[in-house]
Amino acid sequence: MADTKLDVREIPPAERHPKIHAAFEGLESGETLTILNDHDPKPLFYEMQAEVAAFDAENYAVERRSPTEFVATFPKR
Numbered sequence: 001m002a003d004t005k006l007d008v009r010e011i012p013p014a015e016r017h018p019k020i021h022a023a024f025e026g027l028e029s030g031e032t033l034t035i036l037n038d039h040d041p042k043p044l045f046y047e048m049q050a051e052v053a054a055f056d057a058e059n060y061a062v063e064r065r066s067p068t069e070f071v072a073t074f075p076k077r
Contacts, residue, residue, distance in 0.1 A: 002027075002032075003033075005036070006035045024048070028076070029054070031075075035072050036071055038070070041062065056076060
């Protein structure tokens with residue numbers, strides 16, 4: 001299984017979700033998108049859970065490494 005990494009901290013906020021969605025769509029089933037973000041991506045989790053059937057919400061994980069560094073994994077079914 002492949003793991004695609006995307007650091008969105010330097011991307012303007014309005015452009016982050018479209019880039020994340022595009023990267024996720026490019027994954028094959030069983031692959032994972034890992035994002036590095038400057039805040040907890042909980043709103044993105046809810047968005048993906050509601051709108052993206054291929055998102056494996058049960059295996060989503062997020063790790064807070066510092067107050068401004070969060071690593072989240074978005075697995076694809």
